[in-house]
Amino acid sequence: MKRAIFISLLSFILFPILSQNFTFSDSARVSLLTCSPGKKVYEKFGHTAIRVNDPVTGIDVVFNFGVFDFNTKNFYLKFVKGETDYQLAVYDTKSFLEEYKNRNSIVWEQKLNLTLDEKRNLLHSLLKNYEPENRFYRYNFVYDNCSTRPRDKIVQSINGRVEYQLFTEPATFREMISEYTGENSWLQFGLDLIFGCDADKTVSRNVSMFLPENLMYEFQAAHIIDPNGAKRHLISESGTLISKQEEKFSDFLPIFQPMFVCTFLLILGIIITIFNNQKSFRLFDSLLYIISGLGGIVVFYLAFFSSHPLVKNNFNLLWLNPLNFVLGILLWFHKMKPYVFYYQVLNCFLIFLALVAYAAGFQVFNPASFPLILLLLLRSVRWTATTKKDFSQKKKNNRAYYTNGNGLHLHTRKK
Incomplete structure (x- = not known):
């Protein structure tokens, strides 16, 4: 000022x-x-x-x-x-x-x-x-x-x-x-x-x-x-x-660089996926989707409402989806599982399209983005597989089938 x-x-x-x-x-x-x-x-x-x-x-x-x-x-x-x-x-x-x-x-x-x-x-x-x-x-x-x-x-x-x-x-x-x-x-x-x-x-x-x-x-x-x-x-x-005066710079520690941080998150996501701790991966995924959703909201706003040059037609929105913010909240509600399942199927498809866009040369992605892209894909696939398995198990547990003498199929809830 x-x-x-x-x-x-x-x-x-x-x-x-x-x-x-x-x-x-x-x-x-x-x-x-x-x-x-x-x-x-x-x-x-x-x-x-x-x-x-x-x-x-x-x-x-x-x-x-x-x-x-x-x-x-x-x-x-x-x-x-x-x-x-x-x-x-x-x-x-x-x-x-x-x-x-x-x-x-x-x-x-x-x-x-x-x-x-x-x-x-x-x-x-x-x-x-x-x-x-x-x-x-x-x-x-x-x-x-x-x-x-x-x-x-x-x-x-x-x-x-x-x-x-x-x-x-x-x-x-x-x-x-x-x-x-x-x-x-x-x-x-x-x-x-x-x-x-x-x-x-x-x-x-x-x-x-x-x-x-x-x-x-x-x-x-x-x-x-x-x-x-x-x-x-x-x-x-x-x-x-x-003229510029000589300056003494301390080297920027690589552990604070984007590639290291994003790779660390990917490794952490892989570990959580392998050990399949329900509470841990729900908290991890909720934070992951909320933060990526917030980033997606910023990117979406700039792409569609800003006059800045160079920010239009952004393929990052395929994997940095603004709706991830909502998903991060829905994960905590059991009744929302069907919606989570269908969204994750769509999310896998969009992330795949993002990788195709990069491979086809439509847009260059920052190298540090790829660990995040793979992490989001990994967790989406995991949620899709887990939710589908839960659906199948629930259907099996909730129905018992037997046939009466007339050949009619009767259903009764398992006690």
């Missing part, structure tokens, strides 16, 4: 200065700032901003499209629904760099090789965007974020076109994102659960620049082609403003 207030006050102070007939001098410099990832979730992918430094007028400011406020009314609900509004803020470069120094992030600077008219076009566009009625925008993690906005402003101000030269190996959204979150992290595990099959599409060069470091690399190798066909580098000079 303090950060949001500080940025708002600083922006309020700076805006009148910048809006009063400001013009570049010939020595003005415009550059792209790229910040390396931080430790917090919203810092994991880095950051991009535009710096305008004019030594003649003494103005040295940063235009930052990545400002949001956790204390906005219904912030978390809006975030889940994909309705978070970000804003453009302007504050002095010294404050900006100090913040990223405290985060221990690297800050790279790439000076843009723009003509004076192009610089003026860019600044005019930024100031127009900073007007109170224009500064807020609906954030989209992939298609409209703190990296794509600066890129678009720069490209639109150029008299000509930008030609990108960097060769990059084709990659999917999921692969690109996992490079920043870590393949074995809980964050990536969670993202893989909520991401649908759209996350496994190959990303185009233009879209790949939603990641700040990708934008930096692309700009470094890019050229500007003016209307006369003349070619010049987009970046005239590059350097590092802040």
Whole structure:
């Protein structure tokens, strides 16, 4: 909250200065700032901003499209629904760099090789965007974020076109994102659960620049082609403003990683299945289905009601079923056994379809998901077999058959 207030006050102070007939001098410099990832979730992918430094007028400011406020009314609900509004803020470069120094992030600077008219076009566009009625925008993690906005402003101000030269190996959204979150992290595990099959599409060069470091690399190798066909580098000079300080990290114990935890649960489920302790497996299954059901509810909501990209068409819902939550409660009611039986038959079929979807390449599942999938399948098969056996035994115990002299079948309840 303090950060949001500080940025708002600083922006309020700076805006009148910048809006009063400001013009570049010939020595003005415009550059792209790229910040390396931080430790917090919203810092994991880095950051991009535009710096305008004019030594003649003494103005040295940063235009930052990545400002949001956790204390906005219904912030978390809006975030889940994909309705978070970000804003453009302007504050002095010294404050900006100090913040990223405290985060221990690297800050790279790439000076843009723009003509004076192009610089003026860019600044005019930024100031127009900073007007109170224009500064807020609906954030989209992939298609409209703190990296794509600066890129678009720069490209639109150029008299000509930008030609990108960097060769990059084709990659999917999921692969690109996992490079920043870590393949074995809980964050990536969670993202893989909520991401649908759209996350496994190959990303185009233009879209790949939603990641700040990708934008930096692309700009470094890019050229500007003016209307006369003349070619010049987009970046005239590059350097590092802040270097990262050496940190000592303790190795993340593998026992706390998703794969270990999920495998442990699978082994525990196998043991309970083998020893067939009625009380133990009922409690275990109830917790298993309730927790998986809660996860399924989140995934279902994102898939059908959220505006976030990449979360639609999610095959994880085949095994992470929201109805598991209800099942976890019904297990404790003996009269519900017939419903449990039919649901478990359906559940086995859906889990099988999930595995088929993965095998067919429709969607990539996180490796740590498979122990959970096998565990849910194992317990569903066990419940199906046990319940069916109980039905047969009950039918046999409740009926005794004998034939009278007329050949009629009479039924009597066993005493």
